[in-house]
Amino acid sequence: MERLRQSIRSVAPAIIAIIMFLVVWEVAVWIWDVENWILPAPSLIVLTLFDTWHLLPEHIWMTTKEALLGFLLGIIVALVMAFILDFSSFLRKSFYPILLFSQTIPIIAIAPLLIIWFGYGILPKVLVVALVTFFPVVVSVVEGLQSSDRDMIRLVRSMGGSHLQVFSSVRFPHALPYLFTGLRIGATYSVLAAVISEWVGASSGLGIYLIKAQSSFATDRVFVVIVLISLLSCLLFLVVVLLGRLMMPWKHKSQKK
Known part of the structure; x- marks a missing residue:
């Protein structure tokens, strides 16, 4: 019960601010x-949401599927790349600037190329999301691995610990908070990236629904899509936060103290 009260108190200011803004x-x-x-x-937007709900599930599901698959692919590739960059300082110095440079390329410019190369299916949308979510995760994990406690590493090695044991017992646990920081950032980008990828070429999805609403000057439907995108992003962000609490209970307990 006390935990519930604390949760309510923590979100109450944000809820009050949103209600005041809508009023x-x-x-x-x-x-x-x-x-x-x-x-x-806002009242008209809510009414439009209910009136057009029968049109929305297909679009919501397609965008959600693209965002989730792309997010998972981005995480996997980012973790592999982070471990490789951490393993070799030469590779880190060689490829890190390339990673930074890649983020200066607008995703709206990359999406048409992926459509040309991979067609109009779901694959190019998934790749767009993966490209967007990849960078914050790989940067966060590399930073976490590189900032591991050197004294703890020396202690484990002095006790006969192997490189794998040092990694699993010291370095990776230390990098977990950094990983989930990157995941929280990537989660907020993934839905938006899926919507942007749909603008270039798709048959369904919230991005397509948004373009159709905009072209017909149905501003209320445009706001419905904005609300749905925000809700999906917040939901994915919340899932990442909950996973972080499950995987790092010690960090949550220390913050409560």
Whole structure:
């Protein structure tokens, strides 16, 4: 019960701020008599969500599938790359600048190339999400591995510990908080990356639904998509946070103290 009270107290300010923002928005639209195609009221957006719900599940599922598959692929590739870069200082110095440079290329410019190379199926969308979520994870894990406690490493080695034992008992546990920091960042990017990839070429997905709503000046439907994208991103972020608490209970307990 005490934990529930603490959780409520921690999220209460954010909930109150959101409610106040929506109330001000609703009142402002009503007072200035703003046209719905310019800025719909929150109440109209909610009504539109219910009225068009029968059209949305297919689009929601496609975007969610692209985001999840791309996120998982990005995590796997990022972990492998992080371990390789950590293993060799030469590789780290050689490839780290290339990784940094890759992030200067707009994803909207890469997506058409992936469509040309891999077609209009789900694969190019998954690759776009993986490219976006890959970088924060690999950078975070490399930083975590490189900042491991040297005294603990020497202690384990003095007791006859192998490289694998040092990695599993000292270095990787130390890198876990860094890993989940990167995962939280990647989780917030994954849904947005999936939507952007759908703009280039797709038959279903929230990105396609958004383009159709925008082209018909259905601003209320545009806001419905914005709400759904935000909710999916928050849900994936929450899943990552919960997984972090399960895998790092010691960190959560120390923060509570």
